[in-house]
Amino acid sequence: MLEVRSVSKRFGGAEVVSNVSLGVGQGAIAGLIGPNGAGKTTLFNLIAGSFAPSSGDILLEGAAITREAAHRRLKRGLGRTFQIPKPFAEMTLIENMLAAAQGQRGESLFANWLTPRRVAAEERANAEKAMAHLEFLGLARLAREPARVLSGGQRKLLELGRVLMADPRIILLDEPGAGVNPALLDTIIDRVIEINRRGITFLIIEHNMDLVARLCGHVFVLAAGRMLFEGAPSEVVRNPQVIDAYLGTGST
Amino acid sequence: MLDILAYAAFFLVTALTYGIICLGLNVQWGQTGLFNVGVAGFVAIGAYVSALLTTPETAGRFGGFGLPVWFGWIAAMVVSGAAAALIGAITLRLRADYLAITTFGIAIAIQLVALNAETLTGGPFGIGFIPRAFGGLEDRPIIFNLANLAMVGTVTALLYYALERLVRSPWGRVLRAIREDEAAALSLGKNANLFRIQAFALGSAIMGLAGAVQAHFIGFIAPENYISTLTFQVWAMLIIGGSGNNRGALLGAVLVWGLWSVTGAMLAAFVPGEYQARAAALQIVLIGVALAALLVLRPRGLLGEEKMISRFLKG
Ligand SMILES: Nc1ncnc2c1ncn2[C@@H]1O[C@H](COP(=O)(O)OP(=O)(O)O)[C@@H](O)[C@H]1O
Numbered sequence: 001m002l003e004v005r006s007v008s009k010r011f012g013g014a015e016v017v018s019n020v021s022l023g024v025g026q027g028a029i030a031g032l033i034g035p036n037g038a039g040k041t042t043l044f045n046l047i048a049g050s051f052a053p054s055s056g057d058i059l060l061e062g063a064a065i066t067r068e069a070a071h072r073r074l075k076r077g078l079g080r081t082f083q084i085p086k087p088f089a090e091m092t093l094i095e096n097m098l099a100a101a102q103g104q105r106g107e108s109l110f111a112n113w114l115t116p117r118r119v120a121a122e123e124r125a126n127a128e129k130a131m132a133h134l135e136f137l138g139l140a141r142l143a144r145e146p147a148r149v150l151s152g153g154q155r156k157l158l159e160l161g162r163v164l165m166a167d168p169r170i171i172l173l174d175e176p177g178a179g180v181n182p183a184l185l186d187t188i189i190d191r192v193i194e195i196n197r198r199g200i201t202f203l204i205i206e207h208n209m210d211l212v213a214r215l216c217g218h219v220f221v222l223a224a225g226r227m228l229f230e231g232a233p234s235e236v237v238r239n240p241q242v243i244d245a246y247l248g249t250g251s252t
Numbered sequence: 253m254l255d256i257l258a259y260a261a262f263f264l265v266t267a268l269t270y271g272i273i274c275l276g277l278n279v280q281w282g283q284t285g286l287f288n289v290g291v292a293g294f295v296a297i298g299a300y301v302s303a304l305l306t307t308p309e310t311a312g313r314f315g316g317f318g319l320p321v322w323f324g325w326i327a328a329m330v331v332s333g334a335a336a337a338l339i340g341a342i343t344l345r346l347r348a349d350y351l352a353i354t355t356f357g358i359a360i361a362i363q364l365v366a367l368n369a370e371t372l373t374g375g376p377f378g379i380g381f382i383p384r385a386f387g388g389l390e391d392r393p394i395i396f397n398l399a400n401l402a403m404v405g406t407v408t409a410l411l412y413y414a415l416e417r418l419v420r421s422p423w424g425r426v427l428r429a430i431r432e433d434e435a436a437a438l439s440l441g442k443n444a445n446l447f448r449i450q451a452f453a454l455g456s457a458i459m460g461l462a463g464a465v466q467a468h469f470i471g472f473i474a475p476e477n478y479i480s481t482l483t484f485q486v487w488a489m490l491i492i493g494g495s496g497n498n499r500g501a502l503l504g505a506v507l508v509w510g511l512w513s514v515t516g517a518m519l520a521a522f523v524p525g526e527y528q529a530r531a532a533a534l535q536i537v538l539i540g541v542a543l544a545a546l547l548v549l550r551p552r553g554l555l556g557e558e559k560m561i562s563r564f565l566k567g
């Protein structure tokens with residue numbers, strides 16, 4: 001599904017991601033862990049196209065997307081969320097969701113003047129779909145509130161919902177559990193499993209090993225930009241190198 | 253009494269043409285956050301394009317195709333919009349400050365071309381004998397001004413309606429999304445640059461239209477109409493009326509043009525002839541002071557940005 005081949009990224013002099021390779025199979029939920037500053041988010045940004053790698057290749061369903069613009073990748077089925085959620089704060093939840101729908105006629109300037117009925121019909125269909133997703137994520141009663149009123153966990157859910165609007169085939173989640181209260185955390189885990197059951201692949205950055213163990217079949221461990229280890233969650237927590245990397249930096 | 257009516261109609265037509273420019277700037281700045289400091293340049297393109305296409309043939313000058321006025325209007329929009337799209341494609345990839353510098357430079361360049369390319373633009377004397385809408389009524393000022401007011405009012409209303417529809421459309425929603433968080437918008441498949449270029453071109457096309465409407469109302473254009481004073485006036489109108497609000501754009505245009513006209517008349521009446529050119533600078537200062545005072549009292553302008561929601565989602 002997703003293949004990262006020997007990817008490196010330098011910012012100025014510092015190499016933040018060094019020669020990293022990983023593969024995520026269709027239908028899997030893979031984890032990506034590592035101490036703070038390991039380069040996990042940077043690797044997501046490379047996969048999502050926020051910037052291009054200094055070297056290496058990224059393949060999505062066999063096609064090289066290494067240098068494709070970020071805004072083209074969702075059409076290929078690759079969706080992502082952000083470590084610090086980026087809701088459109090002044091827009092309502094339902095508008096956040098609608099903005100994420102793909103291939104809208106109404107997003108072309110002239111269609112709004114020339115074929116307003118078709119735009120309206122499309123908008124109604126998308127609104128219905130958006131409400132169904134909000135229902136699924138437990139956000140339906142907030143649909144008409146501006147996104148800025150959401151708690152941290154709700155923001156994570158809204159970001160997931162926005163990505164779902166685009167019918168992705170793989171979703172990258174950056175720390176879905178960070179700063180989320182325990183009750184909401186269960187909802188998030190639950191929903192990820194449910195979405196995965198529908199055939200959607202996940203790659204998840206997460207610090208909470210409990211969450212990782214519940215969700216992920218396979219885990220990649222990144223430390224100081226390098227792939228340190230990969231295996232099942234139970235192997236990861238027992239691996240001395242991994243334990244060292246976490247204790248060595250004094251983080252979680 | 254009739255004189256006052258004629259003048260009021262004349263005043264409103266002029267104010268509304270500024271209002272149209274403001275609506276264009278509101279698409280760029282209010283809706284998209286594009287800092288265009290070359291407004292005068294795009295108005296000039298519209299005015300000159302329409303003038304060249306619609307005037308009768310003139311010896312020693314290019315153009316003079318004698319085409320109908322409505323054709324001039326459309327061509328003004330197309331050429332201004334296309335020029336902006338080109339500039340946008342080159343500069344909007346870069347950051348916002350580049351757009352400001354570029355538009356500033358381009359407006360100056362356009363004014364210099366208007367001033368110096370005599371065979372194209374008539375040079376410093378400009379272009380006269382531009383066919384006026386309802387030109388047949390010219391010798392009856394009241395009827396002529398009222399007819400023009402009806403027409404320009406209709407154009408403004410249609411434009412307002414079309415833009416309001418756009419603000420509440422999925423297209424407008426993408427612009428808001430990009431303004432709120434560009435990285436998120438990109439990750440959701442929105443080509444931010446393309447939308448910015450569209451908004452820039454649309455706004456400039458509207459400015460071009462306003463230039464043409466003005467030209468066909470007055471019947472005469474010259475390079476000195478399109479200096480940076482015009483850009484300043486339009487910005488003051490939009491900020492005072494309320495950036496991000498189409499009604500604010502129109503209200504600001506009428507108020508600021510009113511202030512401009514009143515102070516102009518007062519200067520003409522009370523300042524001796526030899527000082528008048530210098531006293532004109534006072535008008536700019538006055539608008540600047542009004543602007544500053546208002547921004548202290550009402551930072552978002554008189555009407556302020558409207559809460560937008562897609563028109564299909566109301567209720
Ligand atoms: N745009 C950037 N420019 C320079 N350095 C960056 C940039 N983005 C990330 N870094 C650096 O890369 C390193 C890895 O960051 P990041 O990928 O966010 O780590 P993680 O997500 O694993 O905590 C950090 O040292 C960070 O300072």
Ligand SMILES: [Mg+2]
Binds near residue numbers: 040041042083
């Ligand atoms: Mg991170």
